[in-house]
Amino acid sequence: MVETVLEVSGLSVRRAGLQAVEAVSFRLAAETDTALVGPNGAGKSTLVQALLGILPSDAGEVRLLGHRLGPRGQLPPQVRQQIAYVPQDLHLRGRLPITVAEFVGLGWDPPGLRPPWCGAARRRQAVADALRCTAMTHRAHRLLSDLSGGERKRALLAFCVVRPRRLLLLDEAQAGLDPRAAEQFHTLLYQLRRSQGWTVLQVSHDLEMVRRTCDAVLCLNRRLRCSGTPDHALAPAQLERLYGPGWVPYLHHHHQPR
Amino acid sequence: MIDGPWLADLPALLQLPFLQRALLAGLLTGALGGLMGSVAVLRQLSFFSDALGHSALLGLSLGLVLGLHPTLVLIPFAVLFALVVNQLVQRSRLPADSLLNILYSSSLALAVLLLSLLRTPAPGLQQLLFGDILGVDRLDLVQLLLTLALVGAVLLLSHRAQMLLTIDEGLARSRGVAVGAQRLVFVVLLALVVAMAIKAVGALLISAFVVIPASAARLIAPSLGSYALLSVLIGCSGAVVGLVLSALANLPSGPVVVVVQLVLFVLALVWMPLLRPRA
Numbered sequence: 001m002v003e004t005v006l007e008v009s010g011l012s013v014r015r016a017g018l019q020a021v022e023a024v025s026f027r028l029a030a031e032t033d034t035a036l037v038g039p040n041g042a043g044k045s046t047l048v049q050a051l052l053g054i055l056p057s058d059a060g061e062v063r064l065l066g067h068r069l070g071p072r073g074q075l076p077p078q079v080r081q082q083i084a085y086v087p088q089d090l091h092l093r094g095r096l097p098i099t100v101a102e103f104v105g106l107g108w109d110p111p112g113l114r115p116p117w118c119g120a121a122r123r124r125q126a127v128a129d130a131l132r133c134t135a136m137t138h139r140a141h142r143l144l145s146d147l148s149g150g151e152r153k154r155a156l157l158a159f160c161v162v163r164p165r166r167l168l169l170l171d172e173a174q175a176g177l178d179p180r181a182a183e184q185f186h187t188l189l190y191q192l193r194r195s196q197g198w199t200v201l202q203v204s205h206d207l208e209m210v211r212r213t214c215d216a217v218l219c220l221n222r223r224l225r226c227s228g229t230p231d232h233a234l235a236p237a238q239l240e241r242l243y244g245p246g247w248v249p250y251l252h253h254h255h256q257p258r
Numbered sequence: 259m260i261d262g263p264w265l266a267d268l269p270a271l272l273q274l275p276f277l278q279r280a281l282l283a284g285l286l287t288g289a290l291g292g293l294m295g296s297v298a299v300l301r302q303l304s305f306f307s308d309a310l311g312h313s314a315l316l317g318l319s320l321g322l323v324l325g326l327h328p329t330l331v332l333i334p335f336a337v338l339f340a341l342v343v344n345q346l347v348q349r350s351r352l353p354a355d356s357l358l359n360i361l362y363s364s365s366l367a368l369a370v371l372l373l374s375l376l377r378t379p380a381p382g383l384q385q386l387l388f389g390d391i392l393g394v395d396r397l398d399l400v401q402l403l404l405t406l407a408l409v410g411a412v413l414l415l416s417h418r419a420q421m422l423l424t425i426d427e428g429l430a431r432s433r434g435v436a437v438g439a440q441r442l443v444f445v446v447l448l449a450l451v452v453a454m455a456i457k458a459v460g461a462l463l464i465s466a467f468v469v470i471p472a473s474a475a476r477l478i479a480p481s482l483g484s485y486a487l488l489s490v491l492i493g494c495s496g497a498v499v500g501l502v503l504s505a506l507a508n509l510p511s512g513p514v515v516v517v518v519q520l521v522l523f524v525l526a527l528v529w530m531p532l533l534r535p536r537a
Contacts, residue, residue, distance in 0.1 A: 109418050
């Protein structure tokens with residue numbers, strides 16, 4: 001039997017007084033890559049943030065790795081450690097004196113209060129391994145705020161890979177990247193997903209990439225409008241229902257991930 | 259005070275107990291400001307420390323009108339102000355700088371009104387506005403030392419959570435950081451530091467002690483590990499050099515310390531372009 005990593009039942013989320021997500025239910029099987037697509041304002045980011053406990057939900061239930069997410073986003077620390085999140089971008093303002101290696105180390109630290117020297121040797125080794133996996137070793141001592149957009153996304157993936165994870169949630173991680181950097185990011189994500197055995201849920205507007213690399217698609221516009229394999233969920237009729245009549249998808253051209 | 263001392267008089271000056279206490283207070287206040295500033299500046303809370311300093315005048319005025327020891331009123335007042343502001347910033351949809359401006363200018367207005375109720379001029383008001391580091395006693399030093407120990411311990415244990423919160427709130431929450439609690443702890447600590455350091459530094463100059471050393475360190479620190487240390491170092495050295503210069507030149511100590519910190523900041527500003535990474 002295939003293990004369920006994420007199970008969502010009847011989830012509803014209000015944001016700024018409006019119903020952003022309504023009665024959404026789905027489940028993700030282990031080691032699958034699922035895309036969450038939909039128009040702007042459809043509630044995709046809200047849904048991802050509610051799944052992580054960043055935003056509170058109004059109704060419904062979220063189970064992560066078999067554990068119920070508490071009303072204030074509580075999860076046992078050992079479960080929290082197995083989940084990683086890649087936001088659209090980091091809100092860095094000005095020169096931030098934190099190196100890439102120090103940032104990645106923050107992803108290794110377990111939740112809770114602890115002095116910086118606790119587990120320093122294991123942390124250093126894990127950071128070195130994560131930077132190697134993401135081809136960021138040469139940027140280890142560069143400030144995070146001095147990185148290009150593509151490098152910053154790779155640093156975020158190093159932040160995720162620094163500890164063994166089971167579930168990875170990405171909120172439009174390719175936003176702001178030029179086509180080449182987006183392609184490199186997806187290739188790296190694809191390789192890491194395979195090598196680390198991650199289950200991935202990623203918000204994306206790049207339907208061609210979704211068609212090529214994802215196992216399943218969830219179409220969201222406040223409610224879940226359709227779901228299934230990319231061929232089924234991204235069929236013209238479904239897309240027209242999701243994005244509105246007369247919508248013609250623009251197809252990006254990418255190389256196959258190696 | 260000492261009239262017209264020269265550099266040759268420095269050894270004799272350093273023998274004076276009040277100057278020794280002042281130097282120690284300068285070191286402790288510089289370290290406190292540098293440490294708290296290292297987080298406050300990154301979290302864009304510089305204006306918050308300024309607002310705390312100005313609003314503290316209301317606490318001090320209350321103490322003077324009620325005939326209570328200013329510190330007894332100041333600590334609970336500063337902490338209460340910080341808690342109220344923290345709640346308002348979270349719940350109100352106004353930008354934090356507008357909200358802080360409203361609160362601190364209103365506090366200042368109320369403080370002036372309260373002081374006008376006093377029949378005689380408020381004793382020691384000048385010192386409270388601009389600080390009286392030469393007047394600190396042993397009890398003040400112990401209070402500063404205890405505050406530094408508390409701040410050091412809390413920031414050491416929580417600095418990773420504080421850093422994640424600085425980088426990205428969503429990322430911090432996804433890692434299980436109790437964002438609300440971390441925010442609350444930090445603003446309460448900041449209020450405590452402002453209340454404790456106000457006697458030495460003054461209500462009008464306290465924010466400089468928090469903001470300038472950390473801003474200078476932010477410009478040149480090559481890593482997070484060195485950033486807080488550099489901020490503390492700049493805070494402490496600015497305080498010591500400023501105090502010695504003020505004693506030698508017979509100038510008010512608080513403003514001289516701030517000017518020395520400003521010089522260090524300008525030096526950091528000049529140094530920064532040399533640190534730009536090469537591709």
